[in-house]
Amino acid sequence: xxxxxxxxxxxxxxxxxxxxxxxxxxxxxxxxxxxxxxxxxxxxxxxxxxxxxxxxxxxxxxxxxxxxxxxxxxxxxxxxxxxxxxxxxxxxxxxxxxxxxxxxxxxxxxxxxxxxxxxxxxxxxxxxxxxxxxxxxxxxxxxxxxxxxxxxxxxxxxxxxxxxxxxxxxxxxxxxxxxxxxxxxxxxxxxxxxxxxxxxxxxxxxxxxxxxxxxxxxxxxxxxxxxxxxxxxxxxxxxxxxxxxxxxxxxxxxxxxxxxxxxxxxxxxxxxxxx
Numbered sequence: 338x339x340x341x342x343x344x345x346x347x348x349x350x351x352x353x354x355x356x357x358x359x360x361x362x363x364x365x366x367x368x369x370x371x372x373x374x375x376x377x378x379x380x381x382x383x384x385x386x387x388x389x390x391x392x393x394x395x396x397x398x399x400x401x402x403x404x405x406x407x408x409x410x411x412x413x414x415x416x417x418x419x420x421x422x423x424x425x426x427x428x429x430x431x432x433x434x435x436x437x438x439x440x441x442x443x444x445x446x447x448x449x450x451x452x453x454x455x456x457x458x459x460x461x462x463x464x465x466x467x468x469x470x471x472x473x474x475x476x477x478x479x480x481x482x483x484x485x486x487x488x489x490x491x492x493x494x495x496x497x498x499x500x501x502x503x504x505x506x507x508x509x510x511x512x513x514x515x516x517x518x519x520x521x522x523x524x525x526x527x528x529x530x531x532x533x534x535x536x537x538x539x540x541x542x543x544x545x546x547x548x549x550x551x552x553x554x555x556x557x558x559x560x561x562x563x564x565x566x567x568x569x570x571x572x573x574x575x576x577x578x579x580x581x582x583x584x585x586x587x588x589x590x591x592x593x594x595x596x597x598x599x600x601x602x603x604x605x606x607x608x609x610x611x612x
């Protein structure tokens with residue numbers, strides 16, 4: 338059996354940044370691994386309209402993970418907050434103060450609008466800045482009209498609460514809570530996806546995720562561990578091949594234009610033994 342321990346996907350610590358990523362960021366992590374998307378990126382000068390097939394305004398470099406990438410999804414996720422100058426502000430109106438936002442700030446033009454992204458441990462805020470909005474100016478929030486406005490109001494309220502907290506002092510050291518099982522699931526899914534894309538067998542995937550000792554103790558035809566690894570591999574493949582759209586709140590398509598390649602099939606259970 339080949340030694341996979343030196344391969345990039347084998348070290349679980351390399352995936353710790355995935356914990357606490359929100360929906361749009363997770364969607365990018367799955368999409369950027371799609372072989373057809375990576376192919377479109379290489380041919381982006383000859384295919385300037387390819388981004389729309391993937392639910393993006395512009396193609397983003399798949400070599401960048403969610404910490405450095407700024408994918409512009411279309412349409413926007415509900416968590417994106419639109420800011421406009423207040424045409425009739427009261428005397429005590431709050432003002433937009435760029436430098437009071439904590440974390441790393443990035444200004445990006447997504448081909449249509451100016452977008453501000455602010456990230457700090459455990460949080461990511463995304464704003465669309467309307468033309469005419471300047472630092473120190475009173476501002477108003479905007480939300481798109483929709484058939485089910487309550488869900489969007491709730492998403493907007495959640496982001497506004499983050500803004501209110503962000504306006505205060507940020508401690509020098511941020512204590513992160515223990516990640517819930519849902520976030521650990523995304524970490525393991527991405528690791529399993531990378532392993533299978535690299536040609537690893539199910540047993541090798543299990544050893545990378547859960548350790549050689551665990552696999553030695555519980556790896557047989559009907560073992561729970563083997564079934565768990567199979568589910569992770571299937572889940573990762575499904576999210577890469579269109580399932581990421583749900584995470585980014587994109588319209589679901591029955592046949593995604595970019596998903597012309599076949600899903601992962603017949604992942605080997607283990608390397609063949611050499612007699």
